[in-house]
Amino acid sequence: MRLTSKTLQFPWPKDLKASDLRGWLKNQLRIHGDPLRWAITAVHHSAQDHGAVLQVEAVLIE
Numbered sequence: 001m002r003l004t005s006k007t008l009q010f011p012w013p014k015d016l017k018a019s020d021l022r023g024w025l026k027n028q029l030r031i032h033g034d035p036l037r038w039a040i041t042a043v044h045h046s047a048q049d050h051g052a053v054l055q056v057e058a059v060l061i062e
Contacts, residue, residue, distance in 0.1 A: 002061070002062045003061060003062075004060050004062055005057070005058070005059050005060075006032060007041075008032065008058065009044075009053050009055050010028050010054050011052075011053050011054075012051065012052040012054055014051060025038070026038075029056070029058055029060065033060030033061055033062040034062075035058055035061075036059045036061055038056055038058035038059070039058075040055070040056055041055050041057045042054075
């Protein structure tokens with residue numbers, strides 16, 4: 001078992017409500033390892049496609 005710290009970016013799907021964001025993000029993080037602790041540290045809005053990109057800092061168990 002090894003702990004790693006990562007900063008990841010995920011595009012926020014336009015059809016995903018904020019109330020469903022937590023579960024969706026946990027599933028995205030599981031691709032990289034088992035999330036121990038995580039936080040959304042920034043939201044970047046794109047003027048071109050009117051979408052958002054979430055910056056997530058996480059400690060993962062690999």
